[in-house]
Amino acid sequence: MKQYLELCQRIVDDGVWIENKRTNKRCLTVVNADLTFDVANNQFPLITTRKSFWKSAIAELLGYIRGYDNAADFRALGTKTWDMNANDNLAWLNNPHRKGEDDMGRVYGVQGRSWQKPDGSTIDQLRKIVDNLSEGIDDRGEILTFYNPGEFDMGCLRPCMHTHTFSLLGDTLHLTSYQRSCDVPLGLNFNQVQVYTLLALMAQITGKKPGQAYHKIINAHIYEDQLPLLRDVQLTRTPFASPKLIINPKIKSLEDLETWVTMDDFEVIGYEHHEAIKYPFSV
Ligand SMILES: Nc1nc(=O)c2c([nH]1)NC[C@@H]1CN(c3ccc(C(=O)N[C@@H](CCC(=O)O)C(=O)O)cc3)CN21
Numbered sequence: 001m002k003q004y005l006e007l008c009q010r011i012v013d014d015g016v017w018i019e020n021k022r023t024n025k026r027c028l029t030v031v032n033a034d035l036t037f038d039v040a041n042n043q044f045p046l047i048t049t050r051k052s053f054w055k056s057a058i059a060e061l062l063g064y065i066r067g068y069d070n071a072a073d074f075r076a077l078g079t080k081t082w083d084m085n086a087n088d089n090l091a092w093l094n095n096p097h098r099k100g101e102d103d104m105g106r107v108y109g110v111q112g113r114s115w116q117k118p119d120g121s122t123i124d125q126l127r128k129i130v131d132n133l134s135e136g137i138d139d140r141g142e143i144l145t146f147y148n149p150g151e152f153d154m155g156c157l158r159p160c161m162h163t164h165t166f167s168l169l170g171d172t173l174h175l176t177s178y179q180r181s182c183d184v185p186l187g188l189n190f191n192q193v194q195v196y197t198l199l200a201l202m203a204q205i206t207g208k209k210p211g212q213a214y215h216k217i218i219n220a221h222i223y224e225d226q227l228p229l230l231r232d233v234q235l236t237r238t239p240f241a242s243p244k245l246i247i248n249p250k251i252k253s254l255e256d257l258e259t260w261v262t263m264d265d266f267e268v269i270g271y272e273h274h275e276a277i278k279y280p281f282s283v
């Protein structure tokens with residue numbers, strides 16, 4: 001939590017105003033931020049200086065793991081976070097690749113589970129990583145990447161948190177996640193939950209101990225219409241101690257994640273937080 005607040009303060013103090021063409025808004029911006037989450041000791045990095053809708057964040061992650069390409073599937077899991085990008089973004093609505101209502105195109109999990117090869121076959125990056133790690137293998141290329149420049153025009157948004165690299169040291173699994181662009185008030189609140197939960201889940205289904213999750217962010221920004229709420233409300237609050245994330249121990253395989261797991265299989269204990277803040281969202 002301290003790391004999050006320090007990054008917010010750093011943007012407020014040292015950020016540079018950058019015009020963003022896609023959203024037509026200015027963003028107060030810094031580059032290069034490093035966050036570390038202690039998954040080994042269950043220090044769940046949930047924001048406490050406002051109410052965080054953590055189930056929505058984990059639902060998003062589960063949708064990526066399943067390779068979903070449709071905002072309706074995300075809604076069925078319990079999150080509406082992709083509705084706007086799938087249905088309210090003019091550039092995507094006019095894109096001939098869009099298959100209709102709720103389609104997101106070839107984004108995130110689609111690339112993770114079925115990266116298209118020139119010969120028409122597909123690569124399941126996640127399956128390979130799970131199989132290797134389960135056998136105790138780290139080939140120094142246990143990389144899950146959603147970043148496919150050849151298909152950017154076939155999706156509603158380029159992936160923001162685009163690459164996850166797993167590392168096995170003995171029987172302890174670590175994760176390094178890279179994010180090219182980060183909406184700190186809204187997106188990061190979810191993304192740090194996702195980095196943490198991805199490592200916890202991958203360790204659980206591969207039979208390894210979870211270690212540390214390293215979250216590397218390039219462009220970290222606050223949209224101009226979010227700044228007053230962040231600076232004058234959220235940053236004046238005192239954080240509470242980190243809660244703990246409890247994952248159903250019956251989840252033992254990638255198939256479990258793909259088939260029966262729901263948000264009821266996740267529980268947060270000891271979550272003390274300040275009241276909710278509704279930040280503006282930019283499409
Ligand atoms: N501008 C922007 N920021 C993002 O963070 C973002 C995008 N676009 N587009 C793709 C995804 C969608 N994400 C989202 C979308 C909405 C919320 C959001 O509205 N969160 C609210 C409430 C969520 C709820 O009730 O479930 C929040 O207060 O955190 C968060 C992340 C993250 N990503």
Ligand SMILES: O=c1ccn([C@H]2C[C@H](O)[C@@H](COP(=O)(O)O)O2)c(=O)[nH]1
Nearest residue numbers: 022158160161181182183187188191
């Ligand atoms: O997981 C996510 C997804 C998106 N974001 C934010 C970061 C930016 O504010 C926008 C994406 O805009 P680009 O112009 O494609 O950079 O969405 C996030 O923080 N986390």
